Amino acid sequence: MENLKEIVSRVLEVKDVENISREKTEEWDSFNHLMLVSEIEKNLGIKFTIEEVEKIKNYENLKNIVSKK
Amino acid sequence: MKPKNKRVNKKPEGISDYLKLYKNLKKKSKNSLGKKIKIALLSSSTINGIKETLCVQCYQLGIFPEFYVGNYDQYSQEILDANSKLYKFKPDLVILSIDTRSIFGDYYLLPYDMDDNGRKKFVENKVKETTSLIKNLQKKSGSRLILHNFEVPSFSPLGILENKQKFGFHESIRHLNSELEKIFKENSSVFVFDYDNFCSKIGKNNMIDHKMYYLGDIKLDMQKIPLLCEEYLSYIKPVLSMSKKCIVLDLDNTLWGGIVGEDGIEGIKLGNTPEGRSFSDFQKYLLSLFNRGIILAINSKNNYEDAIEVFRKHPDMILKEENFASIKINWENKISNMKSIAEEINIGLDSIVFFDDDPINREMMKKSIPEIKVVDLPQDPASYLQTLMSIQDFETLQITKEDKNKGKMYSQQRKRTELKKSTPHIEDYLKNLGIKVTIQKANKFNVPRIAQLTQKTNQFNMTTKRYSDNDIQKLSKNKNYIIFSVRVEDNFGDNGISGVAIVDTKKCKIDNFLLSCRVIGRNIEEVMLNYIIKNTKKFGSKTLFAEFIPTKKNEVAKDFYKKNGFRLKTKDKKKETWEFSLNHTYKSPKFIEVIEE
Numbered sequence: 001m002e003n004l005k006e007i008v009s010r011v012l013e014v015k016d017v018e019n020i021s022r023e024k025t026e027e028w029d030s031f032n033h034l035m036l037v038s039e040i041e042k043n044l045g046i047k048f049t050i051e052e053v054e055k056i057k058n059y060e061n062l063k064n065i066v067s068k069k
Numbered sequence: 070m071k072p073k074n075k076r077v078n079k080k081p082e083g084i085s086d087y088l089k090l091y092k093n094l095k096k097k098s099k100n101s102l103g104k105k106i107k108i109a110l111l112s113s114s115t116i117n118g119i120k121e122t123l124c125v126q127c128y129q130l131g132i133f134p135e136f137y138v139g140n141y142d143q144y145s146q147e148i149l150d151a152n153s154k155l156y157k158f159k160p161d162l163v164i165l166s167i168d169t170r171s172i173f174g175d176y177y178l179l180p181y182d183m184d185d186n187g188r189k190k191f192v193e194n195k196v197k198e199t200t201s202l203i204k205n206l207q208k209k210s211g212s213r214l215i216l217h218n219f220e221v222p223s224f225s226p227l228g229i230l231e232n233k234q235k236f237g238f239h240e241s242i243r244h245l246n247s248e249l250e251k252i253f254k255e256n257s258s259v260f261v262f263d264y265d266n267f268c269s270k271i272g273k274n275n276m277i278d279h280k281m282y283y284l285g286d287i288k289l290d291m292q293k294i295p296l297l298c299e300e301y302l303s304y305i306k307p308v309l310s311m312s313k314k315c316i317v318l319d320l321d322n323t324l325w326g327g328i329v330g331e332d333g334i335e336g337i338k339l340g341n342t343p344e345g346r347s348f349s350d351f352q353k354y355l356l357s358l359f360n361r362g363i364i365l366a367i368n369s370k371n372n373y374e375d376a377i378e379v380f381r382k383h384p385d386m387i388l389k390e391e392n393f394a395s396i397k398i399n400w401e402n403k404i405s406n407m408k409s410i411a412e413e414i415n416i417g418l419d420s421i422v423f424f425d426d427d428p429i430n431r432e433m434m435k436k437s438i439p440e441i442k443v444v445d446l447p448q449d450p451a452s453y454l455q456t457l458m459s460i461q462d463f464e465t466l467q468i469t470k471e472d473k474n475k476g477k478m479y480s481q482q483r484k485r486t487e488l489k490k491s492t493p494h495i496e497d498y499l500k501n502l503g504i505k506v507t508i509q510k511a512n513k514f515n516v517p518r519i520a521q522l523t524q525k526t527n528q529f530n531m532t533t534k535r536y537s538d539n540d541i542q543k544l545s546k547n548k549n550y551i552i553f554s555v556r557v558e559d560n561f562g563d564n565g566i567s568g569v570a571i572v573d574t575k576k577c578k579i580d581n582f583l584l585s586c587r588v589i590g591r592n593i594e595e596v597m598l599n600y601i602i603k604n605t606k607k608f609g610s611k612t613l614f615a616e617f618i619p620t621k622k623n624e625v626a627k628d629f630y631k632k633n634g635f636r637l638k639t640k641d642k643k644k645e646t647w648e649f650s651l652n653h654t655y656k657s658p659k660f661i662e663v664i665e666e
Contacts (some may be wrong), residue, residue, distance in 0.1 A: 031117045051279045
């Protein structure tokens with residue numbers, strides 16, 4: 001099964017996943033953000049809350065949110 | 070046209086796969102030799118991802134679409150403004166999706182804040198509004214329209230008492246849907262897409278991801294977008310004349326359970342037993358496809374006598390010999406059988422869908438004749454029916470009288486072929502047929518069939534110009550055009566309207582000239598040409614002009630003008646122009662009785 005890093009890399013088409021953020025990374029626009037959430041939910045079998053989706057700002061805190069699931 | 074991009078050929082799994090593929094497509098979209106279509110998407114909510122997914126699905130079929138995506142919830146303004154980008158784009162197809170929530174606004178969750186009269190008025194207004202919007206669109210554009218109907222919600226604040234209310238919430242939406250259906254029933258360019266039914270198929274509780282709705286006004290869960298686009302494709306394929314026409318079937322373990330050569334006619338599974346019933350149901354649904362005009366044929370490795378006995382004697386057999394346009398039961402290989410079936414019925418290999426339980430046969434067919442759609446039958450015959458029902462390749466934009474009789478016509482054709490084999494001279498055969506041709510100018514009864522023939526005929530078609538019902542109607546009112554159809558009958562039966570010609574009398578030029586493949590080879594085309602020559606002479610013209618536009622499929626029509634006394638005027642890769650001096654006399658075949666109505 002795909003891990004989080006692979007999903008992020010696939011959906012946003014970036015190689016260096018560790019350092020990306022919504023602010024800096026062009027590919028991470030508002031639509032791709034929702035796409036990313038949908039793909040993570042589907043592939044890892046978890047659900048985010050609406051608050052969490054809004055909180056995700058970069059890979060680091062995404063990883064933290066997912067790890068608590 | 071096969072897309073060159075290899076990654077496109079792999080079936081994408083989710084929406085994100087489609088989006089990724091879409092990015093790779095964009096660079097290649099200019100070198101487009103395949104079919105083209107301009108699609109406009111108008112919607113009351115966010116539809117990101119639909120264009121991209123639909124585009125990839127189109128590419129996989131060799132269709133090269135262009136898109137216009139309307140601004141978020143601006144569909145009314147764009148339709149009403151004659152100068153909008155929508156009309157500048159000149160769409161062939163408009164897809165308009167308005168969702169229940171957006172039209173009800175606050176009443177969506179508070180439906181009983183309106184009383185029954187209020188709901189009635191509200192729905193009546195919506196019907197009027199939508200209808201006038203669509204009439205407006207039709208006035209300003211010749212485009213076809215797919216109109217979503219409205220999803221009937223699965224919730225109700227009144228719970229089990231929902232349907233006890235006077236013109237209740239659900240009832241009002243169902244009423245809205247049925248009114249729209251009624252209004253556009255006879256309209257040949259507006260198709261009401263049963264979105265409510267689509268939602269039921271997916272499961273209404275799974276349609277929306279509420280989080281996504283609050284975050285981005287996304288009313289359809291993104292993961293469902295590919296399924297919605299497949300529904301759209303069911304309309305796009307027939308618009309581009311890409312529908313399948315014929316189902317070719319294996320016999321053992323496909324039409325019945327077991328192997329007739331080993332188990333005997335008493336031993337095969339058909340009817341009465343649980344497994345037998347699944348084969349009976351499969352046959353019933355095939356019969357109902359036959360009744361709507363899908364051609365059936367058999368391609369089976371078997372002893373002919375063993376297998377044909379099942380059709381003749383098995384009490385639970387639903388399909389009979391006369392349901393099949395071609396029967397190949399022999400020990401030849403299935404590939405060459407398939408080719409001779411296509412030849413016999415006179416259809417392209419790309420119009421065929423093949424059913425066979427044996428995966429080896431399927432693989433062989435896929436490899437040898439990639440144009441054929443090979444269905445991956447599930448292992449369990451109980452699921453055959455479901456597989457058959459979910460094939461979205463048989464869609465047509467209308468069903469004419471000719472379609473309904475098609476099956477019968479093909480079995481008559483089988484009998485003609487038998488006569489031909491037993492008559493040594495072709496002239497004698499043609500005389501013995503007793504052909505009668507009825508020529509009829511375009512009128513309100515034959516317009517749908519004329520348009521259908523221009524859309525579906527690929528082989529004997531000189532220019533392959535496609536026309537919609539609307540186009541034909543308009544042209545038939547234009548005094549500078551002669552449009553006529555020919556109906557072909559003979560001793561074996563009635564082929565219905567099987568040929569069409571459109572002549573521009575001002576330019577004295579044949580605009581369109583075509584003949585349905587099932588009447589090719591009976592000199593009908595000469596009767597048609599004779600009629601054109603006779604009528605253009607009346608206008609005092611000296612020369613009749615014609616064009617031949619070569620395609621992959623109209624090879625059979627290539628020499629027609631040459632054989633009939635036309636002179637080649639110009640020729641390039643795209644088309645040939647021909648001319649015929651109207652001083653010459655033209656002889657129409659004597660053995661055909663011609664009636665002009």
